[in-house]
Amino acid sequence: MNEILNLLTGLAVGLNLLALGTSRLRLLIRAVAAQGVLLGLLPLLLEHGAMDWQLVFITIATVAGKGFIIPTLLHRAMRTANIARELEPFIGYISSLLLGAAATIAAVVIAQHLPLFPEHVGSLLVPGAIALILTGFILLIGRTKAISQVCGYLILENGIYLFGLLLIHATPMLVEFGILLDVTVGIFIIGIIVDRIQRAFDSLDTRKLTALHE
Amino acid sequence: MEALDILARLLVWLVLAPLLPGIINKVKAWVACRQGPPVLQLYFDLARLWRKGVVMSTLASPGFLIAPAVAWVAVVAAAMLMPLGRAGCIFSFDGDVLLLVYLLALARFSTAWGAMETGSAFEGMGAAREVSFAVLAEIGIITAILTLALESGSISLASMFTPPPGPGAALLAVGLFIILLAENCRVPFDDPNTHLELTMIHEVMVLDHSGPPFALILHGAAVKMMLFSALLVQAVLPLAHMPLGLSLAAMAGGIVLVVVAVGLVESLTARLAFRRVPLLLTIGFLFCLFPLLLTWMEGVL
Numbered sequence: 001m002n003e004i005l006n007l008l009t010g011l012a013v014g015l016n017l018l019a020l021g022t023s024r025l026r027l028l029i030r031a032v033a034a035q036g037v038l039l040g041l042l043p044l045l046l047e048h049g050a051m052d053w054q055l056v057f058i059t060i061a062t063v064a065g066k067g068f069i070i071p072t073l074l075h076r077a078m079r080t081a082n083i084a085r086e087l088e089p090f091i092g093y094i095s096s097l098l099l100g101a102a103a104t105i106a107a108v109v110i111a112q113h114l115p116l117f118p119e120h121v122g123s124l125l126v127p128g129a130i131a132l133i134l135t136g137f138i139l140l141i142g143r144t145k146a147i148s149q150v151c152g153y154l155i156l157e158n159g160i161y162l163f164g165l166l167l168i169h170a171t172p173m174l175v176e177f178g179i180l181l182d183v184t185v186g187i188f189i190i191g192i193i194v195d196r197i198q199r200a201f202d203s204l205d206t207r208k209l210t211a212l213h214e
Numbered sequence: 215m216e217a218l219d220i221l222a223r224l225l226v227w228l229v230l231a232p233l234l235p236g237i238i239n240k241v242k243a244w245v246a247c248r249q250g251p252p253v254l255q256l257y258f259d260l261a262r263l264w265r266k267g268v269v270m271s272t273l274a275s276p277g278f279l280i281a282p283a284v285a286w287v288a289v290v291a292a293a294m295l296m297p298l299g300r301a302g303c304i305f306s307f308d309g310d311v312l313l314l315v316y317l318l319a320l321a322r323f324s325t326a327w328g329a330m331e332t333g334s335a336f337e338g339m340g341a342a343r344e345v346s347f348a349v350l351a352e353i354g355i356i357t358a359i360l361t362l363a364l365e366s367g368s369i370s371l372a373s374m375f376t377p378p379p380g381p382g383a384a385l386l387a388v389g390l391f392i393i394l395l396a397e398n399c400r401v402p403f404d405d406p407n408t409h410l411e412l413t414m415i416h417e418v419m420v421l422d423h424s425g426p427p428f429a430l431i432l433h434g435a436a437v438k439m440m441l442f443s444a445l446l447v448q449a450v451l452p453l454a455h456m457p458l459g460l461s462l463a464a465m466a467g468g469i470v471l472v473v474v475a476v477g478l479v480e481s482l483t484a485r486l487a488f489r490r491v492p493l494l495l496t497i498g499f500l501f502c503l504f505p506l507l508l509t510w511m512e513g514v515l
Binding site: 101 | 492
């Protein structure tokens, strides 16, 4: 069971690098969606086969929210804004890939020095979570288009969610649902803002937001 | 007996290597529904070039003739260090992986040297391109070799190929395949067919060579292809633990599979835009870096 868990977490970390290395927004959104689905499946594995309806429900809600609803909203925002590529990132693709790899290595090193429960020592959950959070930061800092930044925010959220899985027995389901709802509403609002930015500035470049307009 | 054994193993490398470009061309022809040149075409080409004379630029020094020979000897010496499954390698000592890396670098240096000897700015440009991309590809090879050394606890090529099955081996295979394409100047890094100035890297460097030196360059490229395919196959399959016959069969099958994959990549994808090449090489490097991280994690835990 632990092997499959590690494999899924490893795949999620791999999708990080795909998100960092691509200039196509469509691919970026797909990578984030796939990461959401992979991480959404993890609670089922963590429970070692003890299926209760709450757990199944939360899995379905997470997969549907992160894998389908949020990406659909983002795709729509991308279409209305009529952009397909991130052209001039602050941090180039090669540098952000190397930074992402360095972040992943740092995450592994940090996780080995954390005082964890013995049952979490062998798993990739903690390093994966830290790597996801750091990658989210890199995307947020390094990209200029609002949609890429939203994707960075989503990866950051995925990392926090992965960290939250360590406490799966202690967190009430209501909290999980609250977070998921917040994220969905957040993306919804960002979708509207993206549209507004596009109309006001004829571009999604967030650098232009710092310049004064009459 | 010892000398005969060495000679026989060396002949396997020298005689079988020119088959690989033939197979690649056959695969490309097959995908394009053409008949294509025969698989043995490179042997005919080599024989033809060997009988021809050499045309030398008035600017060139004897280095123009020496450089391809040095490059060929370096590549063949590197091949002598590479084991072929259970059959083992021709020479082996502790730390020969470092020699392998340096021999490949020496071969590249000599090819670039030969290109500069012509005094043509065009060839100088090709040499500059080749060397700048090689920097990135070399990091990948060294990382991959470090991974294998850490997995097996050995720094000799003869005993370092003991890959444990798992995600690490799969990642390493992808990374080494990308580096194989770059090192052997195949699509998507370089197009071996064109002679357009914008798209050439390796082909530019050898444009002015002719006759026997050019035959050496072509043969050296084929041996290098076989060397990298053998490295890739052994980095993934634990051939050293199989019985001799099976190991050799798996080795041959693996190499043919790699070469067919190269042919398919070549027919199905286009050459990358020049500025995107470093990105793909970085991705290849990362594919080699993550198995290293996995191995290191297993060692620490």
